[in-house]
Amino acid sequence: MExxxxxxxxxxxxxxxxxxxxxxxxxxxxxxxxxxPQATWERFLKMAETPISKTTIIGHILxxxxxxxxxxxxxxxxxxxxxxxxxWSKKMNAVLGPILxxxxxxxxIAWIPLVILWFGVGEFSKVLLVFIGAFFPVVLNTAxxxxxxxxxxxxxxxxxxxNTFQMLCHVVMPAALPAIxxxxxxxxxxxxxxxxxxxxxxxxxxxxxxxTRGNESYDVALVxxxxxxxxxxxxxxxxxFTLMERWLCPWMEKKNG
Amino acid sequence: MKESEKxxxxxxxxxxxxxxxxxxxxxxxxxSVIVFLGIWEAAVRLSWVNSQxxxxxxxxxxxxxxxxxxxxxxxxxxxxxxxxxxxLALIGYVAAAVIGVPLGLLxxxxxxxxxxxxPIFxxxxxxxxIAWIPLSVIWLGIGTxxxxxxxxxxxxxxxxxxxxxxxxxxxxxxIDVAKTCGASRWKIFITVCTPSAMPLAFTGIRVxxxxxxxxxxxxxxxxxxxxxxxxxxxxxxxxxxxxxIVGMLTIGxxxxxxxxxxxxxxxRVIRWRAK
Numbered sequence: 001m002e003x004x005x006x007x008x009x010x011x012x013x014x015x016x017x018x019x020x021x022x023x024x025x026x027x028x029x030x031x032x033x034x035x036x037p038q039a040t041w042e043r044f045l046k047m048a049e050t051p052i053s054k055t056t057i058i059g060h061i062l063x064x065x066x067x068x069x070x071x072x073x074x075x076x077x078x079x080x081x082x083x084x085x086x087x088w089s090k091k092m093n094a095v096l097g098p099i100l101x102x103x104x105x106x107x108x109i110a111w112i113p114l115v116i117l118w119f120g121v122g123e124f125s126k127v128l129l130v131f132i133g134a135f136f137p138v139v140l141n142t143a144x145x146x147x148x149x150x151x152x153x154x155x156x157x158x159x160x161x162x163n164t165f166q167m168l169c170h171v172v173m174p175a176a177l178p179a180i181x182x183x184x185x186x187x188x189x190x191x192x193x194x195x196x197x198x199x200x201x202x203x204x205x206x207x208x209x210x211x212t213r214g215n216e217s218y219d220v221a222l223v224x225x226x227x228x229x230x231x232x233x234x235x236x237x238x239x240x241f242t243l244m245e246r247w248l249c250p251w252m253e254k255k256n257g
Numbered sequence: 258m259k260e261s262e263k264x265x266x267x268x269x270x271x272x273x274x275x276x277x278x279x280x281x282x283x284x285x286x287x288x289s290v291i292v293f294l295g296i297w298e299a300a301v302r303l304s305w306v307n308s309q310x311x312x313x314x315x316x317x318x319x320x321x322x323x324x325x326x327x328x329x330x331x332x333x334x335x336x337x338x339x340x341x342x343x344x345l346a347l348i349g350y351v352a353a354a355v356i357g358v359p360l361g362l363l364x365x366x367x368x369x370x371x372x373x374x375x376p377i378f379x380x381x382x383x384x385x386x387i388a389w390i391p392l393s394v395i396w397l398g399i400g401t402x403x404x405x406x407x408x409x410x411x412x413x414x415x416x417x418x419x420x421x422x423x424x425x426x427x428x429x430x431x432i433d434v435a436k437t438c439g440a441s442r443w444k445i446f447i448t449v450c451t452p453s454a455m456p457l458a459f460t461g462i463r464v465x466x467x468x469x470x471x472x473x474x475x476x477x478x479x480x481x482x483x484x485x486x487x488x489x490x491x492x493x494x495x496x497x498x499x500x501x502i503v504g505m506l507t508i509g510x511x512x513x514x515x516x517x518x519x520x521x522x523x524x525r526v527i528r529w530r531a532k
Contacts, residue, residue, distance in 0.1 A: 016377075117501065231382075
């Protein structure tokens with residue numbers, strides 16, 4: 001076992017070293033196309049000191065995060081509510097289902113022109129776009145989760161004379177929680193992607209803006225720094241979410257083995 | 258009445274009830290759509306909302322009919338935009354599926370290979386494909402290649418991850434049976450692990466399709482001279498909400514059609530799962 005672990009660590013190191021070596025070779029042969037690791041690191045340090053477009057790098061990260069999290073909270077709250085209603089009542093599902101089915105296949109990014117036309121390029125537009133990206137996965141997963149609750153649980157609830165509110169809170173919600181959490185997870189990664197896209201297309205702040213700014217000023221190192229930061233923050237967000245999921249529904253762990 | 262007849266008649270009653278409920282639900286759906294469109298139409302006609310911001314459904318329909326033959330104001334008829342987008346999406350997407358699925362399967366099966374490639378993959382994975390657009394434009398220019406590359410990236414990741422997980426989740430009893438029967442490692446991979454990973458691999462392929470399609474729109478909005486994303490971006494520049502809405506709906510409908518085609522294909526490939 002020990003030897004195997006050692007071998008794994010070695011393999012990981014080899015692959016990371018190979019990546020860095022490849023980066024050095026490619027970037028040294030064509031520095032205009034791809035910045036060298038040193039250039040990227042220097043650009044990163046410079047970025048940490050001097051503000052870009054009057055906002056520090058921490059400021060850009062926080063602005064992007066604020067947009068995503070505001071929209072995510074709104075999308076999760078309204079999405080779970082509407083999803084519960086749709087999964088619980090066949091009639092409400094018939095009312096809302098067709099409209100949602102018609103809107104769902106439109107990618108959130110395709111809403112950008114219309115939303116900008118309606119609300120301009122302000123903060124509200126960006127939050128709305130992320131909301132659109134996050135809302136559909138939450139609604140659909142909640143509705144599916146609720147309609148797939150084991151009928152046995154519902155019958156037990158009925159035998160104990162639970163009213164609708166008790167049924168929803170104590171039987172349906174806990175049973176559907178894993179499906180809902182899966183939806184929120186999709187919403188999180190989709191929301192992060194949408195905020196980057198929205199900031200790239202129309203914004204003066206945020207991590208997506210850094211990439212566009214680097215692109216416009218032929219500063220490839222800045223583009224790369226922006227990409228790395230976006231990947232890093234996205235990875236941290238999804239790690240935090242996984243921890244939260246473990247805390248909210250600990251019984252999932254056993255099921256997944 | 259005999260006992261058996263009673264049962265039959267109660268089954269029939271139950272079936273009738275269900276059919277009635279189905280019709281009722283369908284009517285509710287139809288009514289909801291009509292009410293939705295009606296409110297939308299009325300809101301524009303009675304100028305509850307500014308007609309510059311949103312066109313009525315009837316205007317959108319007229320714009321759609323118009324766009325079939327009329328290249329103005331964005332330079333191409335709808336068919337050309339659709340063809341341009343589909344071409345890009347399918348090239349990038351098919352390449353991603355053809356490379357990504359086998360790679361994921363191999364990664365899931367061969368431990369050494371997995372440990373070697375996984376770290377690189379984990380570094381690249383969290384970067385949204387859209388963030389690659391400027392870099393790929395610098396590398397590959399603003400032509401077809403750059404856009405295909407971005408779509409490839411968007412579709413590649415889910416294909417790999419799901420095929421990988423599919424192999425990892427193969428029932429170990431099946432592998433043991435194959436080993437007992439004297440199958441070679443390669444044979445186990447081809448005849449046991451690959452088929453058992455197929456349902457999950459198809460989930461990945463389906464997710465990849467959605468990713469590819471929405472990334473395509475973003476890529477075309479940022480740099481293109483034709484295509485559906487370009488069309489809606491032009492619609493915004495010209496302040497033509499009817500063009501934007503026609504474009505959005507076309508994007509949605511084509512996305513839905515592609516998904517439906519893929520589901521048909523999936524049912525054909527994974528016949529055993531239907532049982």
